[in-house]
Amino acid sequence: MAELTMIEAIRAALFRALEEDPDIVIFGEDVGIDGGVFRATDGLIQRFGAARVRDTPLSETVIAGVAVGAAAHGLRPVAEIQFMGFIYSAIDQLVNHAARLRNRTRGRLGCPMVLRAPFGGGVKAPEHHSESMEAMLAHIPGLRVVIPSSPTRAYGLLLAAIRDPDPVVFLEPKRLYRSVSEAVEDNGKALPLDRAFVLREGGDVTLVTWGAMVQESREAADLLADEGIFAEMIDLGTLKPYDRATVRDSVRKTGRCVIVHEAPLTAGFGAEIAADLAEHCLTSLLAPVRRVAGYDTVMPYPRLERHYMPSTARVVNAVRSVMEFT
Amino acid sequence: MVEQQPSPSISGFLDATAEVRRPLPDFAKDRATLVEMYAAMVLTRAFDTKAIALQRTGRLGTYASSLGQEAIGVGVASAMRPEDVFLPSFREHGAQLVRGVTLDELLLYWGGDERGNDFKGPRQDFPVCIPVASQFPHAAGVALAMKQKGEPGVAVAVAGDGATSKGDFYEAMNIVGAWQLPAVFVINNNQWAISVRRKDQTAAETLAQKAVAAGLPGEQVDGNDVIAVREAVGRALDRARAGEGGALIECLSYRLGDHTTADDASRYREEEEVSPRWKEEPVARLRKYLTDAHSWSKTDEEELLRSCREDVETAAERYLATGPEAARAMFDTLFAEMPADLAAPAEGLENG
Ligand SMILES: Cc1ncc(C[n+]2csc(CCOP(=O)(O)OP(=O)(O)O)c2C)c(N)n1
Numbered sequence: 001m002a003e004l005t006m007i008e009a010i011r012a013a014l015f016r017a018l019e020e021d022p023d024i025v026i027f028g029e030d031v032g033i034d035g036g037v038f039r040a041t042d043g044l045i046q047r048f049g050a051a052r053v054r055d056t057p058l059s060e061t062v063i064a065g066v067a068v069g070a071a072a073h074g075l076r077p078v079a080e081i082q083f084m085g086f087i088y089s090a091i092d093q094l095v096n097h098a099a100r101l102r103n104r105t106r107g108r109l110g111c112p113m114v115l116r117a118p119f120g121g122g123v124k125a126p127e128h129h130s131e132s133m134e135a136m137l138a139h140i141p142g143l144r145v146v147i148p149s150s151p152t153r154a155y156g157l158l159l160a161a162i163r164d165p166d167p168v169v170f171l172e173p174k175r176l177y178r179s180v181s182e183a184v185e186d187n188g189k190a191l192p193l194d195r196a197f198v199l200r201e202g203g204d205v206t207l208v209t210w211g212a213m214v215q216e217s218r219e220a221a222d223l224l225a226d227e228g229i230f231a232e233m234i235d236l237g238t239l240k241p242y243d244r245a246t247v248r249d250s251v252r253k254t255g256r257c258v259i260v261h262e263a264p265l266t267a268g269f270g271a272e273i274a275a276d277l278a279e280h281c282l283t284s285l286l287a288p289v290r291r292v293a294g295y296d297t298v299m300p301y302p303r304l305e306r307h308y309m310p311s312t313a314r315v316v317n318a319v320r321s322v323m324e325f326t
Numbered sequence: 327m328v329e330q331q332p333s334p335s336i337s338g339f340l341d342a343t344a345e346v347r348r349p350l351p352d353f354a355k356d357r358a359t360l361v362e363m364y365a366a367m368v369l370t371r372a373f374d375t376k377a378i379a380l381q382r383t384g385r386l387g388t389y390a391s392s393l394g395q396e397a398i399g400v401g402v403a404s405a406m407r408p409e410d411v412f413l414p415s416f417r418e419h420g421a422q423l424v425r426g427v428t429l430d431e432l433l434l435y436w437g438g439d440e441r442g443n444d445f446k447g448p449r450q451d452f453p454v455c456i457p458v459a460s461q462f463p464h465a466a467g468v469a470l471a472m473k474q475k476g477e478p479g480v481a482v483a484v485a486g487d488g489a490t491s492k493g494d495f496y497e498a499m500n501i502v503g504a505w506q507l508p509a510v511f512v513i514n515n516n517q518w519a520i521s522v523r524r525k526d527q528t529a530a531e532t533l534a535q536k537a538v539a540a541g542l543p544g545e546q547v548d549g550n551d552v553i554a555v556r557e558a559v560g561r562a563l564d565r566a567r568a569g570e571g572g573a574l575i576e577c578l579s580y581r582l583g584d585h586t587t588a589d590d591a592s593r594y595r596e597e598e599e600v601s602p603r604w605k606e607e608p609v610a611r612l613r614k615y616l617t618d619a620h621s622w623s624k625t626d627e628e629e630l631l632r633s634c635r636e637d638v639e640t641a642a643e644r645y646l647a648t649g650p651e652a653a654r655a656m657f658d659t660l661f662a663e664m665p666a667d668l669a670a671p672a673e674g675l676e677n678g
């Protein structure tokens with residue numbers, strides 16, 4: 001079994017998808033001969049040709065809109081937005097078309113497309129390249145939002161997203177692209193969408209997170225274990241629709257919950273989880289639900305970036321505070 | 327105020343007085359074909375009239391009439407083949423009817439029922455696109471799928487003059503050019519975008535010239551001459567089908583009615599501007615030509631009007647007798663398979 005980084009795992013999933021389904025086309029800016037600015041599509045054009053791996057003109061509206069039209073007419077586009085910071089002009093197409101075509105035609109036309117986009121901070125990228133705006137997308141009815149947190153889950157979830165008959169936005173935490181590698185079996189097996197992954201079991205507190213913040217959450221859980229506090233760690237994997245049952249069950253067991261996300265606090269996805277727990281698990285809660293999140297500021301430039309990103313220490317402190325709550 | 331008049335350089339066959347200006351294309355020498363197009367325009371107008379009446383009496387939602395622009399929709403759709411895909415704006419009922427969308431489906435859609443988009447006829451055609459110009463990228467995508475799969479079809483999208491100010495329009499034309507896709511974009515230039523005049527929409531002399539930037543051929547046609555619309559679109563379709571890429575066609579017409587039933591055009595335009603435009607409208611023009619050249623009789627006309635009205639009336643009766651879907655329909659086709667998240671609210675609805 002090969003040791004793969006996340007970017008290599010994504011490439012392996014794209015390669016396999018192109019091999020197994022002739023209707024799959026990949027397109028985006030610089031995804032052809034350049035192999036994508038992060039190399040997710042490296043070598044694909046050589047193997048599958050310029051008709052199936054296409055460099056688009058520089059237009060996000062068109063990348064998303066062409067994906068909608070092509071998907072409705074029998075292709076299965078896997079399109080790339082070069083950075084999430086440039087997804088906004090594609091959102092019109094996602095909200096007004098991709099997410100509602102099946103519904104508004106009462107099932108006549110579907111939209112089996114995947115829109116991939118690298119996102120998140122921590123790599124000292126230029127302005128507009130580091131934001132985490134997943135909650136905006138998760139608010140859109142009819143759209144799936146999937147975020148992997150490891151090479152294995154990137155591989156399995158991307159295959160699942162590509163095979164799914166409905167539109168999926170697949171957000172890739174670019175801080176993890178090359179920072180971790182693990183053995184990934186390139187066996188074509190998808191992981192389930194809409195299901196959370198319990199990455200670690202524990203009885204004292206539930207940590208709910210996704211994407212790159214799985215790193216800080218794991219470090220925090222290790223440190224807390226040394227103090228005798230055992231955290232159950234849940235990676236949502238699919239943000240919309242998220243696996244409420246797994247989160248609720250865990251919190252009913254632990255009585256405490258800390259949600260960790262890089263995105264800004266207010267109206268971040270953590271708010272939805274906290275509200276769900278308040279509605280469904282009130283009598284199990286031993287402490288208020290806490291959120292460790294980015295600030296409600298504009299994402300700072302690289303020099304101040306690390307002060308913005310939720311740190312392991314902030315997660316540890318939040319957990320301590322819910323443990324001490326009486 | 328000088329309004330844009332279809333100038334002699336704009337391709338047309340029948341002028342406003344139904345005189346033949348240029349040798350007619352073959353299809354227009356055939357009486358049956360002309361009568362078919364004429365009948366489609368008359369049906370479109372009868373449908374518009376009924377739809378407005380239904381809206382005014384609280385039995386239909388906000389409605390956008392195509393009064394005066396019937397030649398565009400009918401010309402476009404009659405040039406198309408069944409395997410082509412049509413992507414309409416909200417003003418192209420004429421084209422939709424020719425494509426095989428039923429009167430009942432149109433009424434359901436405008437009456438606020440999604441089932442109106444589940445066309446039983448043209449299964450691959452897109453539903454009406456409300457966000458202006460956002461269907462152009464879809465047409466490029468459909469064209470990509472056709473090209474990729476080796477299908478012989480062409481994607482045809484129609485939108486208004488206002489739509490040409492949007493990025494989607496330029497960006498989609500650009501990719502159609504860059505990838506040489508079989509997509510034809512048609513502009514219904516009815517001179518108004520709600521209350522904004524064509525001249526205030528853009529300083530470009532023509533809308534057709536916007537194609538130049540994308541490396542596509544662009545041309546203006548007299549949008550009140552159904553023969554001209556069909557001929558120009560037909561030529562563009564032939565080129566696209568032969569793998570020679572897309573085109574832009576600007577059809578010059580005039581919006582004789584309000585923007586929609588929610589609009590009152592008297593707030594922003596004078597009746598003196600509108601009345602001369604009635605002399606150019608497409609239905610009377612083709613009727614005159616049929617009468618002059620093909621012995622279209624008063625009886626023929628009366629019979630056609632009667633049958634169109636009857637079709638529309640009976641469709642309206644069926645529509646009015648159709649109850650809404652069960653409330654849970656809003657959940658049922660949101661995804662191919664309902665996610666667990668939605669099952670509970672869908673159940674809840676059913677149980678009150
Ligand atoms: C993107 C977008 N902006 C605004 C509107 C509201 N709106 C509906 S129709 C219209 C004018 C459209 O004018 P035009 O493109 O000329 O088409 P017409 O209505 O004349 O057929 C506007 C502003 C809309 N539907 N979509």
Ligand SMILES: [Mg+2]
Pocket residue numbers: 486487488514515516517518519520
């Ligand atoms: Mg207009």
